[in-house]
Amino acid sequence: MKAFTPFLVLAIAATLAPSILAKEFLVGDSTGWTINYDYESWVKGKEFHVGDKLVFKYPKGIHNVIRVDNATAYENCLASTETETLSSGNDVITLTTPGKIWYICGVSRHCEEGEQKIAIEVLPQKLSSGSEPSPSTSASKGSSFAHTHHHGWMIANFGILVMTIIV
Numbered sequence: 294m295k296a297f298t299p300f301l302v303l304a305i306a307a308t309l310a311p312s313i314l315a316k317e318f319l320v321g322d323s324t325g326w327t328i329n330y331d332y333e334s335w336v337k338g339k340e341f342h343v344g345d346k347l348v349f350k351y352p353k354g355i356h357n358v359i360r361v362d363n364a365t366a367y368e369n370c371l372a373s374t375e376t377e378t379l380s381s382g383n384d385v386i387t388l389t390t391p392g393k394i395w396y397i398c399g400v401s402r403h404c405e406e407g408e409q410k411i412a413i414e415v416l417p418q419k420l421s422s423g424s425e426p427s428p429s430t431s432a433s434k435g436s437s438f439a440h441t442h443h444h445g446w447m448i449a450n451f452g453i454l455v456m457t458i459i460v
Contacts, residue, residue: 315342316342316346318339318346318347319350320335320347320349320350320411326350326351328356332410332411333412336412341416343416347385347388347396348386349396354380354382356380357379357380358379358386358398359397360396364412367410367412372397388413393415394413395412396413
């Protein structure tokens, strides 16, 4: 059983690694999800990966979040009737597939007149922690909600090292 323990620890660490590396992005930083905000500029300099989360914060009942199917629907602020409308005021969306995704606000003319829409390119899942986040995504900046979870990764590695030494 003792010989099996390091392999079990490694398997658990490999399973948890993607969630440890995931980031959360507060859309619009401290401004949140609102009208008359430049979300195109907010996206610049950020990398979004499968497993990361987008957090849309706004006053409940004032806005909503709707995923649209393509760039044309995004540009024209057209939501499909089959698309789920998120409206909790604290909507968390986990990015599950690589590729381009688009979100709009479907309330009144917020998308058309207030430019309340966002387009994001989702990259494949990260397999390693890589480097520290850029200043535009750093939590120390004070206005961003991005977290890198490096401490969790270091704790997992330390646990594996300890288990290897004990066995």
